[in-house]
Amino acid sequence: MKYLCLIYEDESFWPALAPDAASKMMADYGALTADLKRTEHYVAGGQLQPSDTATTVRVRNGKMLSTDGPFVETKEQLSGYYLVEARDLNEALAIGARIPSAGHGVIEVRPLVERTI
Numbered sequence: 001m002k003y004l005c006l007i008y009e010d011e012s013f014w015p016a017l018a019p020d021a022a023s024k025m026m027a028d029y030g031a032l033t034a035d036l037k038r039t040e041h042y043v044a045g046g047q048l049q050p051s052d053t054a055t056t057v058r059v060r061n062g063k064m065l066s067t068d069g070p071f072v073e074t075k076e077q078l079s080g081y082y083l084v085e086a087r088d089l090n091e092a093l094a095i096g097a098r099i100p101s102a103g104h105g106v107i108e109v110r111p112l113v114e115r116t117i
Contacts, residue, residue: 002004002112003084003092004041009105011041028100036084043083043113074107081115083112 014022036042056067082099085093089111096107 001086001088001092002114003086003089003095004110004112005082005084005092005096005099006078006108006110007099007100007101007105008074008084008108009079011077011079013104017074025100032098032100033082036095038080041084041086043085045080045082047080048078055084079105 005020017025020025033042033045036045041090052068056066058065058070079101082095084095085090089109092111096102096109101107101108
């Protein structure tokens with residue numbers, strides 16, 4: 001089953017990191033990604049641009065409305081994701097706990113609805 005691990009963290013975290021700490025965390029991300037690929041859990045993943053680059057789209061009464069910025073103001077912003085293949089929720093949660101940002105942010109793990117259309 002596929003699970004989406006959504007990475008939420010305070011965007012002020014990374015700019016405040018010392019360069020050596022940031023390098024270490026990026027190396028940790030690289031190691032995690034390599035291991036997920038090696039164990040065939042990795043489906044996709046990526047880092048997002050800061051939330052101030054987001055545009056929110058809504059359609060109301062047939063008209064598209066767009067607003068600069070994310071959908072809601074929050075303390076932690078969506079910063080990236082991993083799409084993983086896991087046996088079950090417990091395995092997906094264990095993968096989510098290995099994401100380096102889990103130590104200072106939040107990882108939301110959600111199963112995908114897989115349709116055969």
